[in-house]
Amino acid sequence: MSRFGLKIVGAMLLLAVIPLVASYFLVGQVVQVAESVAKGQREHLTAPLAKAAQAYRDLFAAHKQTLRLEAQLIATDPLLLALVSQRADEGAHRRLQGRLHELVEEHPSLGELHVIDADGRKLASADSSRGFDEERYRDLKIQWPLEGFGLLEARFFTSKAPFAEFSALGRAQRTARSVDMLRSDLARFYRRAFLGLFGAALLVAMAVGLFIARRTTKRLSLLVKATRQVAAGDLETRVELPQRDEVSELGDAFNEMVSELAASRHRITYLEKIGAWQEVARRLAHEIKNPLTPIQLAAQQLHSKYEGDDVHYRKLLDDAHDIIREEVGGLRRLVGEFSAFAKLPSVQPEAVDVELLVDDFIKSHSELAERCELRWEPPPKSRELWVDRMLIKHVLLNLLENAVQAAEDAGMDAARVSLSAKDVKGGMVLILQDEGPGMEKATVERAFDPYFSTKDYGTGLGLAIVKKIILEHQGTIDVRSLPGEGTQFTLWLPLAKKGK
Amino acid sequence: MRTVSPSPLSPNPAAPGSFRLPGSLLCLGLVLLFGAKVEAKPVVTKTADFVQHGGTVLMSAGFREMFDARLRRRLRSGFATTVTMRVYLYQRTIRRPVLALSRRLSAVYDLWDEQFLVRFDGPLGPRAQRFRSINDVVDRLTSFWRFPLVSTSRIKSGKRYYVAVVVEVNPMSRKVLAAVRRWLRKPTRRQVGGESLFGSFVSIFVNDEIRRAEKTFKFRTQDFFLP
Ligand SMILES: Nc1ncnc2c1ncn2[C@@H]1O[C@H](COP(=O)(O)OP(=O)(O)O)[C@@H](O)[C@H]1O
Ligand SMILES: [Mg+2]
Numbered sequence: 149m150s151r152f153g154l155k156i157v158g159a160m161l162l163l164a165v166i167p168l169v170a171s172y173f174l175v176g177q178v179v180q181v182a183e184s185v186a187k188g189q190r191e192h193l194t195a196p197l198a199k200a201a202q203a204y205r206d207l208f209a210a211h212k213q214t215l216r217l218e219a220q221l222i223a224t225d226p227l228l229l230a231l232v233s234q235r236a237d238e239g240a241h242r243r244l245q246g247r248l249h250e251l252v253e254e255h256p257s258l259g260e261l262h263v264i265d266a267d268g269r270k271l272a273s274a275d276s277s278r279g280f281d282e283e284r285y286r287d288l289k290i291q292w293p294l295e296g297f298g299l300l301e302a303r304f305f306t307s308k309a310p311f312a313e314f315s316a317l318g319r320a321q322r323t324a325r326s327v328d329m330l331r332s333d334l335a336r337f338y339r340r341a342f343l344g345l346f347g348a349a350l351l352v353a354m355a356v357g358l359f360i361a362r363r364t365t366k367r368l369s370l371l372v373k374a375t376r377q378v379a380a381g382d383l384e385t386r387v388e389l390p391q392r393d394e395v396s397e398l399g400d401a402f403n404e405m406v407s408e409l410a411a412s413r414h415r416i417t418y419l420e421k422i423g424a425w426q427e428v429a430r431r432l433a434h435e436i437k438n439p440l441t442p443i444q445l446a447a448q449q450l451h452s453k454y455e456g457d458d459v460h461y462r463k464l465l466d467d468a469h470d471i472i473r474e475e476v477g478g479l480r481r482l483v484g485e486f487s488a489f490a491k492l493p494s495v496q497p498e499a500v501d502v503e504l505l506v507d508d509f510i511k512s513h514s515e516l517a518e519r520c521e522l523r524w525e526p527p528p529k530s531r532e533l534w535v536d537r538m539l540i541k542h543v544l545l546n547l548l549e550n551a552v553q554a555a556e557d558a559g560m561d562a563a564r565v566s567l568s569a570k571d572v573k574g575g576m577v578l579i580l581q582d583e584g585p586g587m588e589k590a591t592v593e594r595a596f597d598p599y600f601s602t603k604d605y606g607t608g609l610g611l612a613i614v615k616k617i618i619l620e621h622q623g624t625i626d627v628r629s630l631p632g633e634g635t636q637f638t639l640w641l642p643l644a645k646k647g648k
Numbered sequence: 649m650r651t652v653s654p655s656p657l658s659p660n661p662a663a664p665g666s667f668r669l670p671g672s673l674l675c676l677g678l679v680l681l682f683g684a685k686v687e688a689k690p691v692v693t694k695t696a697d698f699v700q701h702g703g704t705v706l707m708s709a710g711f712r713e714m715f716d717a718r719l720r721r722r723l724r725s726g727f728a729t730t731v732t733m734r735v736y737l738y739q740r741t742i743r744r745p746v747l748a749l750s751r752r753l754s755a756v757y758d759l760w761d762e763q764f765l766v767r768f769d770g771p772l773g774p775r776a777q778r779f780r781s782i783n784d785v786v787d788r789l790t791s792f793w794r795f796p797l798v799s800t801s802r803i804k805s806g807k808r809y810y811v812a813v814v815v816e817v818n819p820m821s822r823k824v825l826a827a828v829r830r831w832l833r834k835p836t837r838r839q840v841g842g843e844s845l846f847g848s849f850v851s852i853f854v855n856d857e858i859r860r861a862e863k864t865f866k867f868r869t870q871d872f873f874l875p
Contacts, residue, residue: 205726208759286760311760318727325862326820330828 152368153361160357164349172342179335186331190324197321204314215257215304216290222251222261223292223300232263232297235271248274259287260303263294271298280305367395371402383410415619418596422616425598429609430490433483440476440483447472482607489598489609495539495620499532499644502569502576509541516545519552520563527569531576532644539617540641544580546610547637551582553603554635558585575623578639587629595627696811696869698797705798707811707869710791714865719817720782723764728756731789732816732861737798740808740871747798755785790815800874808871816861825860 222228228247234240248261252274259277262270280287285305292300367389377385383406389399451469454462503526510517510524533540548565555563564583569576587595594600596615601608618625618639629635696709715723723729732752736745753768764779766788779785803809 201725201727205759212760288760306760314726314759315728315756318725321727322818323821323824325818326824327828329820329862330824 150365153365156361157357160353164353168346168349175342179338183335201317219290219292219302244272248272252276257304259305262301265298284308378406426490429486433486437483444476485607495536497534497536500535500537502531502533509544520565523566525568534642534644535621543614543617546614547580551584554584575640575642580637583634586631586633586635592629692867694867698872703800704796706794707792707797708794712786712790715786715790724757726757726759728754730754730818732819734814736812738810753789755789803874805874808873810869810871812868815865818862820860
């Protein structure tokens with residue numbers, strides 16, 4: 149990940165972590181307090197519970213002890229012992245039975261009483277256990293030795309209620325223990341849940357951070373790549389950044405900068421090229437112009453100094469003289485154009501009203517205006533251009549000349565040309581549209597090259613001069629043309645700034 | 649003997665309807681962030697006795713060591729002690745158990761009769777057994793004696809099997825568990841309607857993790873196979 153991405157993710161994490169860490173400790177504190185409160189409460193609860201259980205245990209033990217004592221008391225009942233010792237006697241046996249019943253009556257919790265001999269045979273019994281129903285009572289059998297005889301077996305009954313209470317206590321204790329167990333887990337659960345929340349928040353923060361970083365860095369790296377391409381000389385590079393924000397604004401600015409760079413590089417190289425050709429033109433004009441006058445003079449002398457009467461020779465001289473004069477004239481014109489090209493004046497801009505400029509141009513070139521149908525559509529509001537009046541007229545002249553020549557060469561009866569002016573941001577656009585023959589693609593591509601011409605009589609300098617002038621005005625010129633559909637030149641020129 | 653839903657050795661199978669997915673997702677996050685803190689106690693391996701008898705495999709095994717002094721004290725207290733055992737039969741290398749059984753015993757010391765009473769489900773319904781010595785009770789609670797494990801028809805001969813057992817002493821009652829879940833979701837009674845958000849969030853973590861018994865003991869047996 150990029151350093152930028154790391155920073156963003158880091159910031160997001162920090163944002164998520166700080167409040168969470170703070171609240172984590174807070175929650176820990178709260179849980180601890182709650183825990184100690186609960187612990188205190190628990191001690192208030194469990195200790196009495198344990199004591200109560202012990203009380204029940206003691207109660208049961210004491211109760212059993214009492215019953216045992218009761219059994220002992222019965223077993224040592226002198227009347228009973230006496231009757232037992234006389235058991236062989238029929239009457240005594242009946243009385244023994246009666247005594248047993250009396251004893252059962254005397255002891256409310258006693259249900260049955262048996263006298264058992266050494267061989268385990270039941271000698272006498274009293275049974276009133278039907279009074280104790282099994283639902284509500286449980287029993288306890290206690291045997292006690294009878295002096296010198298056998299055993300006394302007593303069956304006591306006791307209410308089941310305390311036992312039920314005791315097991316209820318047991319259940320309560322168990323529930324208390326369960327809750328206790330849970331409580332000690334609970335703090336852990338809360339902590340863990342908090343950590344879960346924490347983790348989730350961190351993950352979300354990280355994801356959001358990554359997402360933002362990824363998006364931004366991706367866009368930034370697009371920009372970086374484009375910048376590298378531009379640095380390597382590719383001025384066609386443009387970046388496309390979706391989503392409107394500072395980064396995409398940067399991209400727009402970048403694109404604008406690159407197109408300006410491309411335009412100015414084009415301007416510079418074109419002007420350099422033209423400069424070189426101007427130098428060539430200047431030399432050529434110089435070299436050709438100088439011998440022209442001697443040649444013409446020499447030819448004139450040859451022509452006029454001949455005094456012989458050879459008709460044929462005379463004719464030959466006349467022809468040669470004509471040819472030389474004509475060609476020298478042509479060369480002179482060429483030299484004139486060359487040196488005009490070479491000596492193009494530098495731009496002296498001033499505020500010029502477009503409408504006045506064009507009207508002025510049409511007036512001063514009436515002969516050209518006669519050779520074509522020119523329709524001039526001035527801008528809706530008057531506008532002042534920041535241009536060199538003379539040079540712009542020169543531009544218009546060259547363009548119009550080309551249109552007229554093209555139409556005438558194509559054998560059209562009239563060259564129809566329209567010129568219009570429109571406001572655009574920061575400047576004005578002049579559009580010159582003709583309905584002439586148009587140009588082939590190859591011609592369009594080379595139209596602005598110096599010395600490129602498709603005409604026998606052409607110098608190929610017209611459009612080169614036009615472009616040089618426009619570029620020196622910091623303007624632009626474009627041509628659009630298709631064979632048979634006419635040609636359109638679009639010129640962008642700066643407006644005069646207010647106050648200049 | 650009842651058949652319970654098959655579950656691996658985990659003592660706490662998730663309650664039905666618990667939110668497993670978000671919980672596990674969050675756990676995943678936690679694991680990623682803090683590293684897992686897994687409390688994996690190694691499972692004891694015990695030697696059990698497997699015999700074939702009348703078309704049934706019988707298992708005998710004992711694990712009395714799980715009854716420590718505290719549990720013995722509790723056994724003598726007069727309050728009931730419940731022991732549940734979940735028995736899983738596994739075929740070696742297969743993750744899901746072949747079958748799962750459960751068994752439940754409860755023992756109480758009768759303070760009146762001064763003897764132990766052990767209740768359990770026999771093949772013919774509930775049964776009770778009385779013991780005088782605590783060691784006998786502990787043995788009864790912590791052993792399988794000729795426990796009918798599985799019908800031999802369900803055992804593939806030559807394949808290796810083993811049994812895993814989860815023993816829980818005094819497991820929490822369903823009622824208490826349900827109450828705890830409710831408390832967690834609605835910590836205060838005064839809250840009208842909606843459950844507390846953090847509460848339900850916490851309950852995600854609790855459901856799978858609640859300690860459900862006073863003591864849990866797990867072991868597995870050695871492998872056995874039928875020729
Ligand atoms: N309006 C036009 N219609 C058709 N072709 C044109 C027009 N303007 C210029 N051209 C083409 O561009 C070439 C270059 O023009 P220019 O530089 O003025 O040189 P020249 O007029 O001396 O040929 C012309 O030869 C012609 O082929
Ligand atoms: Mg021309």
